[in-house]
Amino acid sequence: MRPTFNLVREPWIPCIRPGGAAVELGLAETLTCAHTFTGIEGRSPVETAALYRLLLAVLHRVFGPRTQAEWVELWEEGRFDPARLEDYFSRWEERFDLFDPQRPFYQTADDRVQPRSALAMMFEMAAGNNATLFDHHTDEEGLSLKPAEAARALAAYQAFGLSGICHPQKNLYFTAAPAVGGILFLIEGDSLFETLMLNLLRYNDTSPDENLCAGPQDAPIWERDDPFSPIRKTPLGYLDYLTWPNRRIMLFPEKTQEGTVVRQITTAPGLEMSPDILDPLKHYRLDPETGYRALRFQEEKALWRDSAALLRLDDSKARPPLAFRQAAGLVIDGTLDPAARYRTLALGMANDKAKVEFLRLERVPLPAAFFEQEDLVALLERGLADAAATRNHLRTAVYIMASLLLAVQSDTPDGRKADQKDISNLISHWGCDRLYWSSLETAFLAFLEDLPTAGPDGLRAWQNTLQRSAWQSFDHAARLAGDSTAALKAAVQARGKLAFDLKKQYEPVP
Numbered sequence: 200m201r202p203t204f205n206l207v208r209e210p211w212i213p214c215i216r217p218g219g220a221a222v223e224l225g226l227a228e229t230l231t232c233a234h235t236f237t238g239i240e241g242r243s244p245v246e247t248a249a250l251y252r253l254l255l256a257v258l259h260r261v262f263g264p265r266t267q268a269e270w271v272e273l274w275e276e277g278r279f280d281p282a283r284l285e286d287y288f289s290r291w292e293e294r295f296d297l298f299d300p301q302r303p304f305y306q307t308a309d310d311r312v313q314p315r316s317a318l319a320m321m322f323e324m325a326a327g328n329n330a331t332l333f334d335h336h337t338d339e340e341g342l343s344l345k346p347a348e349a350a351r352a353l354a355a356y357q358a359f360g361l362s363g364i365c366h367p368q369k370n371l372y373f374t375a376a377p378a379v380g381g382i383l384f385l386i387e388g389d390s391l392f393e394t395l396m397l398n399l400l401r402y403n404d405t406s407p408d409e410n411l412c413a414g415p416q417d418a419p420i421w422e423r424d425d426p427f428s429p430i431r432k433t434p435l436g437y438l439d440y441l442t443w444p445n446r447r448i449m450l451f452p453e454k455t456q457e458g459t460v461v462r463q464i465t466t467a468p469g470l471e472m473s474p475d476i477l478d479p480l481k482h483y484r485l486d487p488e489t490g491y492r493a494l495r496f497q498e499e500k501a502l503w504r505d506s507a508a509l510l511r512l513d514d515s516k517a518r519p520p521l522a523f524r525q526a527a528g529l530v531i532d533g534t535l536d537p538a539a540r541y542r543t544l545a546l547g548m549a550n551d552k553a554k555v556e557f558l559r560l561e562r563v564p565l566p567a568a569f570f571e572q573e574d575l576v577a578l579l580e581r582g583l584a585d586a587a588a589t590r591n592h593l594r595t596a597v598y599i600m601a602s603l604l605l606a607v608q609s610d611t612p613d614g615r616k617a618d619q620k621d622i623s624n625l626i627s628h629w630g631c632d633r634l635y636w637s638s639l640e641t642a643f644l645a646f647l648e649d650l651p652t653a654g655p656d657g658l659r660a661w662q663n664t665l666q667r668s669a670w671q672s673f674d675h676a677a678r679l680a681g682d683s684t685a686a687l688k689a690a691v692q693a694r695g696k697l698a699f700d701l702k703k704q705y706e707p708v709p
Contacts, residue, residue: 211347309467363553381493596697603689
């Protein structure tokens with residue numbers, strides 16, 4: 200008998216209880232009980248993001264909402280109507296079988312390619328171009344995925360598949376999936392219900408934008424008899440976008456003594472999406488020459504340093520995540536409490552073409568007051584600008600110290616100058632930048648969360664923190680420089696420069 204795994208009823212979505220424990224549930228129970236959970240959390244950030252996208256697609260299909268009034272009605276109910284969900288799932292349940300012989304969920308066979316290890320779907324494992332991120336399986340060892348694991352990996356692979364070579368002899372090449380190339384932002388509430396609702400955009404024939412509206416042909420992939428017809432690069436609507444078939448994937452289940460597992464898959468190119476389509480969950484900056492560019496994760500830069508850009512919703516040179524704009528309107532009209540404390544949930548990967556560099560999940564406080572008080576955003580921008588300026592003062596001082604340490608007479612007109620590469624290497628060895636930014640993260644999150652009540656006093660406290668962090672980082676470098684005569688001279692001159700620059704920036708003008 201062929202294996203079966205019903206995604207509506209079988210447990211596979213990791214839901215987090217208020218105490219932090221995780222429990223796996225099917226689609227139906229996850230959504231009907233969403234108000235009782237704090238969120239969902241997959242094996243990796245990209246898996247979590249893909250699951251949220253899938254849940255949003257189901258909710259849009261069942262509930263819309265077409266208008267703000269419908270959204271408000273859903274929000275005030277405090278939970279998703281089990282009867283409406285059950286009615287939908289009962290009509291389409293056979294399309295949610297992961298191993299259905301005719302229409303396996305989110306899968307399409309392709310006889311142009313040969314089976315390969317299921318590792319190909321796992322971004323966090325060593326497979327193909329990917330270095331090992333969180334695991335130590337290899338292509339040679341292979342991998343056995345339980346049905347729940349395979350289902351989550353399938354959703355993530357369709358959302359985050361990278362461009363690259365599939366089969367050059369047959370002229371088969373992968374294109375990047377929709378979620379690649381930028382950070383996905385969600386507004387996170389106190390429950391899974393709140394999080395899903397806060398990111399459930401109004402879904403009608405004019406939203407969320409002209410390419411991703413509720414068109415007459417729009418439907419999620421499981422409702423399509425042929426997901427690849429018509430051949431298209433532009434989604435037929437938002438649901439087509441959220442469940443875009445970037446890959447032709449087929450899972451091959453096997454019966455074992457431990458139960459059904461997936462060891463092999465086939466994967467071939469699916470539909471290529473136009474690069475002009477903007478993801479509603481991403482933040483874009485408008486470049487005059489290249490157009491919209493999505494905000495991406497940077498390995499040594501935490502997201503909080505870009506937090507003001509996410510909240511500057513009136514910036515004509517940017518397009519923030521659409522949920523942020525919707526939430527701002529709901530706060531202003533009184534639907535959402537301006538005293539509410541939400542969070543920004545940022546998920547995604549950094550990649551170099553077909554190679555995954557790292558996966559990341561970050562959370563940043565998001566007080567609802569920022570959506571209605573522009574002066575708070577201005578204070579936040581000032582605080583981040585001060586952080587950058589203080590870092591530059593620190594960098595200047597450390598540069599002076601390194602230069603004098605390497606060439607003690609470099610401060611005289613005829614003195615030998617140190618080699619710039621040697622200076623850079625020494626500064627990098629001291630690690631002042633890393634120490635400075637890492638020491639600020641906890642303080643910044645508190646500054647951001649308290650700013651609606653603390654106001655300018657909160658900014659002044661943050662500025663004091665910046666100066667303390669700069670001095671701590673400088674003192675760290677001075678200790679590493681040593682206590683030779685040259686090091687002491689270098690530290691004294693550099694310390695004086697840092698003191699002068701900080702005083703000039705932060706002391707009020709008489």
